Amino acid sequence: MLIEAEGLSVEIGGRPVLTKESVRCEPGTMTALVGPSGSGKTTLLHSLGLLLPVDRGRVLIDGADATAYGSSARRKFWRDHAAFVLQDYGIMDEESVAFNVTMESSVLRKRATGDHQRLAQVLEQMGLAGRQDEAASHLSGGEKQRLALARAVYKRATVLFVDEPTASLDATNRQMVIDLLADFAAKGCTVIVSTHDPEMINACGHRHKIGSSAPAPRLVDQPSH
Ligand SMILES: Nc1ncnc2c1ncn2[C@@H]1O[C@H](COP(=O)(O)OP(=O)(O)OP(=O)(O)O)[C@@H](O)[C@H]1O
Ligand SMILES: [Mg+2]
Known part of the structure; x- marks a missing residue:
């Protein structure tokens, strides 16, 4: 599925977190959402996954305006297509x-x-x-992360939203996760990954730097003295 953001802006508590983000995540590719801590990677990932309402702009799924989806269309997208591997793992501990x-x-x-x-x-x-x-x-933190990935594999999800998948893993498991996500993309899935990890970023065919799609601020003429 093609997942796009078009001029997406999100405010949290009256503070702008994302400003006019546009990104295109194609089937069969891995897109890395990159930027410094606090830049809004997780917020953009959640917005693209329809987990978070947006203030301006649109999320498009296969060209359809998903920001206009009602709760049943959203649930259908989550149930039939999406898998989330989020920072809190989304694991039911009990x-x-x-x-x-x-x-x-x-x-x-x-x-x-x-x-x-x-x-x-x-x-x-x-x-x-x-x-x-x-x-x-x-399970340990890293094992829970792999459990969340196991759910995505079992489900045969077609769109993966993944937040910092390698952050708490050792080198072996990091490579395993990178290979697994690459395998999803090779099979035609849309894989969207928020990450700081240079190896993960390298493995992604597309990189979207938060803030890079907003138009540059207009330069104000300097007063001449
Ligand atoms: N629920 C919330 N309440 C208040 N502020 C929030 C909330 N969620 C996010 N923010 C703020 O939005 C900004 C972007 O947060 P976000 O989690 O998207 O950043 P990030 O790029 O994923 O950072 P990190 O690399 O540390 O995970 C931060 O300044 C954060 O404090
Ligand atoms: Mg984050």
Whole structure:
């Protein structure tokens, strides 16, 4: 899916956080949202994922104005297409690893349902083999991040919104995550990553620097003395 921001402005608490951001994230590519801490990378990522309302401008999904979506169209986008790997991981700590991946469980017994073979495969791929019945609260920070990625893989998401995916990982796991995201893009997914990590940025075909799409401020004539 093609995800675009067109002249997007967001204010939080009356303070402008994003000003006229325009970015185009194409299917089959990884786009890095870059900029210093506090520049608005996470805010832009959340806006593109329809998690945050915008004050001005539009988010377009396959050319359609998603800022005009009602809550059911938004939910449909999240359910059918999007996966989020966010800074707080979006993990339900009290639930099992398996449920966190499949997001399906029987009502009577709180056991994860879904495709068990596929679940096992995905957990193995993410270095979490055999841990499906553990509570997610047992996992370390890096393991939770991989669990959030396992959910995206299991779901076969077509658009990935990923916030600082390599921040808390060691070199081996960092490379694994970069390769995994590149693999998503190679399969035609739209991958959007907020990141500081030079290796992650290098792996992205497109880079969008926050603030670079706003027109330069008009120069004021200097008084001549
Ligand atoms: N819920 C909020 N309430 C108040 N201010 C907020 C909120 N969310 C973001 N901001 C402010 O918006 C600005 C941009 O924040 P954002 O999290 O998008 O930056 P970032 O580029 O992702 O930074 P980092 O690299 O540190 O993750 C910051 O100044 C932040 O304080
Ligand atoms: Mg951030």
